[in-house]
Amino acid sequence: MNKINFTSFNPIIDIQDNILFANNGNVILCYEVKLPEIYSLSEKDFSDIHGAWFQALKSLPIGTVVHKQDVYLKKEYTSNELPDHTFLEKATHDHFKGREYMEHRCYLFFILTKNKALNNSKYVNPFKKVSKSMVREMDDVVKSFISAVRDSISFINNSRKIQINSVLSKEIEQL
Incomplete structure (x- = not known):
């Protein structure tokens, strides 16, 4: 039985800013969402x-996949930032030092699935030349998709209740 080394088959072709190009033809825009505190909204x-x-989401192109992922990490609170000069400050410092809490991070991924034309065998064979018109067509589709997603993000950011920021390429690789 042959063994397959999965680490040699990386699903990511390239990352540019917050845009991820997958080896299956998908284009993914990655964002981090800052949600308001629980029970702080009417x-x-x-x-x-x-x-x-x-x-914001109804203006996205047809076929766009929106994936929201919540990540919860159990961490210990370091009370280094808290002052500990007076009796009350020391008591507060000692009370919270080493306490466990749940850190919440929310990510939003907008996915443009590959075009059906790319499933054609002439685009899969690495020895055949791909026509420049197909590359230009996909380039235009990707540009319009990125523009539509950025418009949606700016619309949500203008609501001032939720803040959405681009995820940096180094953080995408860590995720």
Whole structure:
């Protein structure tokens, strides 16, 4: 039985800024979402957030996949930033030092799945030449997709209740 070394088959071809190009033809834009604290919003705020998400996501191109991923990490709080000069400050410092808490990070991925034309055997064979018109066509599709996603992100950021930032390429590799 032949063994396959999965580390030699990296699913990522290239990362440019926050844009990931996968080896299956997908283009993925990666963002980190800063959500408001729990129980800090009113019913009207929830309604406003829902409306912003609805308007932003309905303007995306057909076939766009939106993936939201929540990551929870158990960590220990370091109370190094807390002052410990007075009695009350020392008590607070000692109380929180080494306490476990859950760090929450939220990521949002916009995925443009590969074009059906790329499934054609003439684009899969590495020895055949790919026509320049196909590359230009895909380049235009990717550019319009990136533009539409950035418009959606800026619309959500203008709501001022949620902040969405691009994930750096080094962080994408770590994830």
